[in-house]
Amino acid sequence: MSILHRTTVSACLALAGLLLAAQLQGQSNQDVQKKLDEMKKTYEKALQEMRAEYESRMQALEGQLEDLRSQVEETAESGAGPLEQAIQGVEREGLSSFGQTTVFDNRFNPAFGVIGDFVFAASNKNDGHDQYNRFFMRGAELTIAGEVDPFISYYATIHMDEDELELEEAYGDAHDLLPGNMSLKFGRMNVDYGKQATMHEHQLPYVDKPGVLQEYVGGAVRGTGVELHNWFPVGDDHLMRYTVGVFTRPDGDAHVIAGPIAGEEPFSPGPVFGERGPEDLAYTFRLTGLFETSETATLQVGISGLWAPELKTPLEDLIGPIAPAGAVIDLEKAVLGFDVEYLDVSPEDGSGWQAGGEAFLSMTSFPNDTGTSLERESALGFYSYGEYHFDKYWSVGGSVDWFQHAQDSSKDWFDAGAFVTWKMDEFNRLHLEVRWFDDDLLNEDWFVVMVQWTTIIGSHGHGIRW
Amino acid sequence: MRFFIRSLLGVLLTVAAVSAQELRVVTTQPDLAFLAEAIGGDDVRVYSLTKGTEDLHLQRTRPSMLVRLSRADVLLELGLDAEHAWLPALLQRARNRKIRPGGPGFLNCSALVKVRRKPTARTRASGPDLHPRGNPHFNLDPENVRLMARLIRDHFSKLNPDRAARYRKACARLEEEIDAHMKVWTKKLAPFKGAAFMEHHDAWTYFAHRFGLRIVARLEPAPGLAPTPSHLARVIKIGRREHVGIVAARPANADVAEKVARAIGAKTAILPLSSTTKGRYKGYFHYMDQVVDTFAAGLKKPENR
Ligand SMILES: [Zn+2]
Numbered sequence: 001m002s003i004l005h006r007t008t009v010s011a012c013l014a015l016a017g018l019l020l021a022a023q024l025q026g027q028s029n030q031d032v033q034k035k036l037d038e039m040k041k042t043y044e045k046a047l048q049e050m051r052a053e054y055e056s057r058m059q060a061l062e063g064q065l066e067d068l069r070s071q072v073e074e075t076a077e078s079g080a081g082p083l084e085q086a087i088q089g090v091e092r093e094g095l096s097s098f099g100q101t102t103v104f105d106n107r108f109n110p111a112f113g114v115i116g117d118f119v120f121a122a123s124n125k126n127d128g129h130d131q132y133n134r135f136f137m138r139g140a141e142l143t144i145a146g147e148v149d150p151f152i153s154y155y156a157t158i159h160m161d162e163d164e165l166e167l168e169e170a171y172g173d174a175h176d177l178l179p180g181n182m183s184l185k186f187g188r189m190n191v192d193y194g195k196q197a198t199m200h201e202h203q204l205p206y207v208d209k210p211g212v213l214q215e216y217v218g219g220a221v222r223g224t225g226v227e228l229h230n231w232f233p234v235g236d237d238h239l240m241r242y243t244v245g246v247f248t249r250p251d252g253d254a255h256v257i258a259g260p261i262a263g264e265e266p267f268s269p270g271p272v273f274g275e276r277g278p279e280d281l282a283y284t285f286r287l288t289g290l291f292e293t294s295e296t297a298t299l300q301v302g303i304s305g306l307w308a309p310e311l312k313t314p315l316e317d318l319i320g321p322i323a324p325a326g327a328v329i330d331l332e333k334a335v336l337g338f339d340v341e342y343l344d345v346s347p348e349d350g351s352g353w354q355a356g357g358e359a360f361l362s363m364t365s366f367p368n369d370t371g372t373s374l375e376r377e378s379a380l381g382f383y384s385y386g387e388y389h390f391d392k393y394w395s396v397g398g399s400v401d402w403f404q405h406a407q408d409s410s411k412d413w414f415d416a417g418a419f420v421t422w423k424m425d426e427f428n429r430l431h432l433e434v435r436w437f438d439d440d441l442l443n444e445d446w447f448v449v450m451v452q453w454t455t456i457i458g459s460h461g462h463g464i465r466w
Numbered sequence: 467m468r469f470f471i472r473s474l475l476g477v478l479l480t481v482a483a484v485s486a487q488e489l490r491v492v493t494t495q496p497d498l499a500f501l502a503e504a505i506g507g508d509d510v511r512v513y514s515l516t517k518g519t520e521d522l523h524l525q526r527t528r529p530s531m532l533v534r535l536s537r538a539d540v541l542l543e544l545g546l547d548a549e550h551a552w553l554p555a556l557l558q559r560a561r562n563r564k565i566r567p568g569g570p571g572f573l574n575c576s577a578l579v580k581v582r583r584k585p586t587a588r589t590r591a592s593g594p595d596l597h598p599r600g601n602p603h604f605n606l607d608p609e610n611v612r613l614m615a616r617l618i619r620d621h622f623s624k625l626n627p628d629r630a631a632r633y634r635k636a637c638a639r640l641e642e643e644i645d646a647h648m649k650v651w652t653k654k655l656a657p658f659k660g661a662a663f664m665e666h667h668d669a670w671t672y673f674a675h676r677f678g679l680r681i682v683a684r685l686e687p688a689p690g691l692a693p694t695p696s697h698l699a700r701v702i703k704i705g706r707r708e709h710v711g712i713v714a715a716r717p718a719n720a721d722v723a724e725k726v727a728r729a730i731g732a733k734t735a736i737l738p739l740s741s742t743t744k745g746r747y748k749g750y751f752h753y754m755d756q757v758v759d760t761f762a763a764g765l766k767k768p769e770n771r
Contacts, residue, residue, distance in 0.1 A: 347525055
């Protein structure tokens with residue numbers, strides 16, 4: 001027992017000794033490790049400093065080298081050619097002085113540009129259409145522009161998204177053929193209707209076309225036809241502009257992330273313009289005034305109209321299989337809009353604000369449930385927005401949108417959103433938007449958070465604000 | 467009665483004759499307007515589309531610009547894409563063939579200038595650039611202004627040959643003035659030959675070359691890109707080492723220039739990138755006087771290294 005006890009004690013002591021030794025050994029190992037770590041850190045820091053030092057020194061040297069190179073070139077080719085030749089040269093240069101980043105570039109005729117629009121949208125809405133909580137390419141837009149001759153230029157826009165490739169616009173612009181300031185656009189185009197309907201989605205202050213535009217005209221009005229444009233000065237600082245157009249195959253077009261016509265949600269019974277054939281004409285007009293109210297501010301007011309008196313539509317498309325076979329009815333649609341926009345942005349640093357809105361009166365006819373008679377409905381709606389620009393890079397804003405449903409004015413839709421936009425440079429834009437929706441027709445409310453990145457590659461034009 | 471009609475007709479004809487001779491000149495910025503006025507004298511009515519304090523690269527199109535362009539006989543632009551964000555769209559809508567590139571009234575005033583900082587190779591990796599054809603701020607070198615003046619002289623002479631002698635004389639007078647000013651400016655800046663400064667935007671290259679100054683860093687990583695904190699840290703490092711006297715910036719970018727200047731113990735030169743249509747920088751000579759004085763007051767004489 002005692003021997004056993006002793007043995008146990010000695011064994012325990014031995015074990016403890018071993019453990020202690022191991023412990024001591026570990027400690028000295030740790031010390032070395034610590035020292036090594038410290039040394040490593042010191043060297044890393046020194047290396048980093050050296051790298052930064054050399055980088056900045058290289059940058060400075062590059063600048064000096066550039067200076068020297070220019071000086072050498074200068075002595076090599078001192079004295080420009082005869083002046084007259086230089087003027088001729090300038091004139092021969094022609095459109096190239098329009099620049100690399102503009103629509104007409106003589107190095108690439110036609111000029112190509114691609115605009116990519118990527119959105120991540122998250123929502124608490126139960127959509128069932130794979131519409132939210134994912135990242136997707138809203139669209140890549142290929143734009144083509146060129147000159148047919150000195151009088152006519154042409155444009156085409158091809159839209160590509162996850163599902164389809166579509167020739168959206170293909171039109172000619174006879175900009176220098178008619179007298180005065182008149183010009184004529186012909187082909188398939190976004191019709192000059194309203195302030196924001198004509199704008200491409202990536203030009204808007206928010207991710208989507210306002211809901212009222214989606215519901216009443218399908219976002220943008222597109223048609224195949226002709227459009228006459230004219231403008232005239234009012235005094236030295238203001239101008240008026242008008243457009244009249246005749247189109248067949250009028251249609252709405254939008255690539256909506258969130259809104260009454262987003263996804264395939266049955267918010268909007270029947271297509272916005274019904275099913276149109278080439279014989280169904282639509283007439284449009286727009287009249288607008290641009291007034292320079294100060295050195296930095298511009299006020300624009302406008303009125304737009306759209307009238308499609310006979311949209312021949314197969315009844316079956318509207319009320320389903322209960323329709324008599326082959327029955328076609330004439331639907332009528334008219335939408336009147338009033339818009340106003342005020343812009344006061346400093347041309348020095350890009351700071352300032354802008355605000356605007358547009359109100360609509362929609363009048364539309366549609367068949368009753370049994371297709372035995374036509375019903376008419378008038379509805380009202382508007383959107384308005386405001387945006388504050390801190391500088392040329394950053395802005396914040398908000399917008400609201402309210403309308404009575406086009407075919408049931410007793411039910412209305414409301415949404416309100418806030419957004420932050422960062423124009424990183426001339427070619428990239430990041431946008432964050434939160435929007436809350438409330439729809440009487442669905443008897444539901446929900447919110448959507450959207451992050452959008454828009455990027456431009458290649459040639460692009462800076463449009464004129466009108 | 468007949469006398470009355472005849473004199474009325476006479477007045478009308480005179481007015482018509484005068485306005486026929488008078489050239490309506492539109493310029494994209496004030497230095498060009500200054501030159502057009504100096505050379506064209508009574509023969510021209512000049513209007514500058516910008517005031518000089520703006521960022522020429524970011525101008526928004528305004529209705530008045532379109533109206534002025536539609537009525538102009540002559541358009542003088544800086545060129546080198548300085549006005550690319552707004553001028554082409556306006557020119558297409560203004561429906562004035564006279565002043566479009568290739569038209570008789572159009573003049574790209576960079577034609578005689580030796581372009582600096584022209585990108586040697588444009589790659590996707592080099593990123594966006596507001597100066598794809600080189601630095602368009604050549605008006606900051608008074609010797610370039612001389613070249614611009616000569617070009618404008620010849621342009622006016624071609625449009626109005628009867629008055630060519632007059633334009634020649636006016637241009638010669640202007641060049642004498644440039645000579646006189648250059649003597650003063652060169653003398654004022656001579657002690658600072660080799661002195662280092664920084665700029666916010668890639669703008670002062672031509673000025674630096676003319677007066678033998680060195681630009682050692684730019685606050686914008688590339689023309690049109692906002693300064694990032696890491697880039698600014700690098701810039702400050704260079705500034706401390708290179709004995710920088712001045713950080714130059716447009717008034718709109720005074721804040722960040724001030725920050726950097728404070729960090730490196732330099733002064734700021736808050737100046738527009740051209741003369742202005744009104745205020746203290748009106749008129750090119752007046753503007754450049756103040757530019758030179760501002761630099762002379764801030765630059766540090768280079769150390770003997
Ligand atoms: Zn620039």
